[in-house]
Protein backbone atom coordinates (compact mmCIF):
# COMPACT_ATOMS: atom_id res chain seq x y z
CA UNK A 401 0.00 0.00 0.00
CA UNK A 402 1.33 3.37 -0.94
CA UNK A 403 0.01 6.62 0.31
CA UNK A 404 0.47 9.93 -1.36
CA UNK A 405 -0.97 12.95 0.34
CA UNK A 406 0.28 16.41 -0.17
CA UNK A 407 4.01 16.40 0.28
CA UNK A 408 4.19 12.72 1.15
CA UNK A 409 5.44 10.49 -1.65
CA UNK A 410 6.50 6.88 -1.63
CA UNK A 411 10.20 6.47 -1.01
CA UNK A 412 12.32 6.01 -4.11
CA UNK A 413 13.34 2.48 -4.76
CA UNK A 414 10.40 1.12 -2.84
CA UNK A 415 9.37 -1.22 -5.60
CA UNK A 416 8.32 -4.16 -3.48
CA UNK A 417 4.96 -5.76 -3.09
CA UNK A 418 1.83 -3.67 -3.03
CA UNK A 419 1.22 -4.71 0.55
CA UNK A 420 1.91 -2.12 3.15
CA UNK A 421 5.00 -2.04 5.27
CA UNK A 422 3.31 0.44 7.57
CA UNK A 423 -0.26 1.56 7.32
CA UNK A 424 -0.30 5.33 7.56
CA UNK A 425 -4.06 5.34 7.75
CA UNK A 426 -4.37 3.26 10.89
CA UNK A 427 -4.70 6.15 13.27
CA UNK A 428 -7.23 8.07 11.24
CA UNK A 429 -9.51 5.48 9.66
CA UNK A 430 -12.32 5.30 12.16
CA UNK A 431 -14.25 2.25 11.22
CA UNK A 432 -17.64 1.52 12.68
CA UNK A 433 -18.96 -2.00 13.20
CA UNK A 434 -22.03 -1.14 11.14
CA UNK A 435 -19.99 -0.06 8.11
CA UNK A 436 -20.70 -1.74 4.79
CA UNK A 437 -17.57 -2.77 2.84
CA UNK A 438 -17.98 0.35 0.67
CA UNK A 439 -18.20 2.57 3.73
CA UNK A 440 -15.16 0.88 5.22
CA UNK A 441 -13.04 1.71 2.16
CA UNK A 442 -14.51 5.17 1.97
CA UNK A 443 -13.17 5.84 5.46
CA UNK A 444 -9.69 5.09 4.14
CA UNK A 445 -10.31 7.60 1.35
CA UNK A 446 -11.49 10.06 4.00
CA UNK A 447 -8.27 9.56 5.92
CA UNK A 448 -6.31 10.37 2.76
CA UNK A 449 -8.48 13.48 2.32
CA UNK A 450 -7.62 14.56 5.86
CA UNK A 451 -3.92 14.19 5.10
CA UNK A 452 -4.37 16.33 2.00
CA UNK A 453 -6.03 19.01 4.15
CA UNK A 454 -3.07 18.93 6.52
CA UNK A 455 -0.80 19.55 3.53
CA UNK A 456 -2.94 22.54 2.52
CA UNK A 457 -4.55 20.79 -0.43
CA UNK A 458 -8.27 20.72 -1.16
CA UNK A 459 -9.18 17.64 0.86
CA UNK A 460 -10.21 14.93 -1.53
CA UNK A 461 -8.93 11.40 -0.97
CA UNK A 462 -9.01 8.21 -2.99
CA UNK A 463 -8.12 4.56 -2.59
CA UNK A 464 -7.82 1.84 -5.17
CA UNK A 465 -8.84 -1.66 -4.14
CA UNK A 466 -8.56 -4.99 -5.87
CA UNK A 467 -9.83 -8.31 -4.54
CA UNK A 468 -10.48 -6.79 -1.16
CA UNK A 469 -6.94 -5.45 -0.85
CA UNK A 470 -5.84 -1.84 -0.69
CA UNK A 471 -3.45 -1.09 -3.55
CA UNK A 472 -2.93 2.64 -3.17
CA UNK A 473 -4.26 5.57 -1.20
CA UNK A 474 -3.70 9.18 -2.17
CA UNK A 475 -4.83 12.63 -1.28
CA UNK A 476 -5.32 15.46 -3.72
CA UNK A 477 -1.91 17.09 -4.33
CA UNK A 478 -1.82 19.52 -7.29
CA UNK A 479 -0.27 22.31 -5.23
CA UNK A 480 2.45 20.22 -3.60
CA UNK A 481 3.33 18.34 -6.77
CA UNK A 482 3.01 21.38 -9.07
CA UNK A 483 0.75 19.25 -11.20
CA UNK A 484 -2.72 20.32 -12.31
CA UNK A 485 -3.58 16.67 -12.97
CA UNK A 486 -2.62 15.48 -9.48
CA UNK A 487 -6.16 14.82 -8.31
CA UNK A 488 -6.44 11.99 -5.79
CA UNK A 489 -8.00 9.67 -8.36
CA UNK A 490 -5.26 10.32 -10.91
CA UNK A 491 -2.59 9.64 -8.29
CA UNK A 492 -3.99 6.29 -7.22
CA UNK A 493 -4.42 5.16 -10.83
CA UNK A 494 -0.97 6.39 -11.88
CA UNK A 495 0.77 4.80 -8.90
CA UNK A 496 -1.05 1.48 -9.16
CA UNK A 497 -0.50 1.23 -12.92
CA UNK A 498 3.21 1.92 -12.47
CA UNK A 499 3.52 -0.57 -9.64
CA UNK A 500 1.61 -3.25 -11.51
CA UNK A 501 3.40 -2.38 -14.77
CA UNK A 502 0.03 -2.36 -16.47
CA UNK A 503 -1.81 0.69 -17.75
CA UNK A 504 -5.12 -1.13 -17.37
CA UNK A 505 -6.57 -1.56 -13.95
CA UNK A 506 -9.27 -4.14 -14.60
CA UNK A 507 -10.94 -5.64 -11.56
CA UNK A 508 -10.27 -2.59 -9.40
CA UNK A 509 -12.67 -0.45 -7.42
CA UNK A 510 -11.79 3.21 -6.97
CA UNK A 511 -13.17 4.96 -3.90
CA UNK A 512 -13.07 8.75 -3.83
CA UNK A 513 -14.57 11.20 -1.37
CA UNK A 514 -15.88 13.57 -4.05
CA UNK A 515 -17.63 12.95 -7.34
CA UNK A 516 -14.92 12.74 -10.03
CA UNK A 517 -14.33 15.60 -12.45
CA UNK A 518 -14.31 15.06 -16.21
CA UNK A 519 -10.53 14.51 -16.32
CA UNK A 520 -10.61 11.81 -13.67
CA UNK A 521 -13.75 10.13 -15.00
CA UNK A 522 -12.21 9.93 -18.47
CA UNK A 523 -8.97 8.53 -17.03
CA UNK A 524 -10.98 5.86 -15.19
CA UNK A 525 -12.48 4.80 -18.50
CA UNK A 526 -9.03 4.66 -20.10
CA UNK A 527 -7.75 2.62 -17.15
CA UNK A 528 -10.68 0.18 -17.35
CA UNK A 529 -11.47 0.61 -13.68
CA UNK A 530 -14.29 -1.80 -12.91
CA UNK A 531 -16.21 0.11 -10.29
CA UNK A 532 -16.24 3.63 -8.86
CA UNK A 533 -17.67 4.57 -5.48
CA UNK A 534 -17.77 8.22 -4.52
CA UNK A 535 -18.86 10.19 -1.49
CA UNK A 536 -20.11 13.74 -1.84
CA UNK A 537 -21.72 14.97 -5.03
CA UNK A 538 -20.06 17.85 -6.81
CA UNK A 539 -22.83 19.95 -8.33
CA UNK A 540 -20.24 22.34 -9.77
CA UNK A 541 -18.06 20.08 -11.92
CA UNK A 542 -19.08 16.50 -11.09
CA UNK A 543 -18.84 14.32 -14.19
CA UNK A 544 -20.54 11.17 -12.88
CA UNK A 545 -24.10 12.40 -12.63
CA UNK A 546 -24.09 16.02 -11.48
CA UNK A 547 -23.02 18.11 -14.47
CA UNK A 548 -22.69 15.28 -16.89
CA UNK A 549 -22.16 11.57 -16.72
CA UNK A 550 -19.19 10.31 -18.67
CA UNK A 551 -19.89 6.76 -17.48
CA UNK A 552 -23.21 6.75 -19.28
CA UNK A 553 -22.14 8.25 -22.56
CA UNK A 554 -23.25 6.01 -25.39
CA UNK A 555 -20.76 4.36 -27.71
CA UNK A 556 -18.09 3.49 -25.18
CA UNK A 557 -16.34 0.14 -25.15
CA UNK A 558 -16.00 0.03 -21.38
CA UNK A 559 -18.71 0.32 -18.74
CA UNK A 560 -17.97 1.42 -15.23
CA UNK A 561 -20.30 0.39 -12.47
CA UNK A 562 -20.71 3.35 -10.12
CA UNK A 563 -22.43 4.51 -6.99
CA UNK A 564 -22.41 7.96 -5.39
CA UNK A 565 -23.35 9.31 -1.99
CA UNK A 566 -21.46 6.78 0.16
CA UNK A 567 -20.67 8.57 3.47
CA UNK A 568 -21.60 11.73 1.57
CA UNK A 569 -22.13 13.78 4.74
CA UNK A 570 -18.70 12.95 6.17
CA UNK A 571 -16.99 13.42 2.81
CA UNK A 572 -18.68 16.79 2.27
CA UNK A 573 -17.94 17.89 5.84
CA UNK A 574 -14.18 17.52 5.30
CA UNK A 575 -14.41 19.93 2.37
CA UNK A 576 -16.72 22.33 4.19
CA UNK A 577 -14.42 22.48 7.22
CA UNK A 578 -11.42 23.12 4.98
CA UNK A 579 -13.04 26.01 3.13
CA UNK A 580 -14.58 27.45 6.28
CA UNK A 581 -11.14 27.49 7.92
CA UNK A 582 -9.69 29.18 4.82
CA UNK A 583 -12.34 31.89 4.94
CA UNK A 584 -11.83 32.28 8.68
CA UNK A 585 -8.07 32.56 8.37
Ligand SMILES: [Zn+2]
Pocket residue numbers: 487489516517518519520521
Ligand atom coordinates in the same frame (compact mmCIF):
# COMPACT_ATOMS: atom_id res chain seq x y z
ZN1 LIG B 1 -10.49 15.08 -10.93
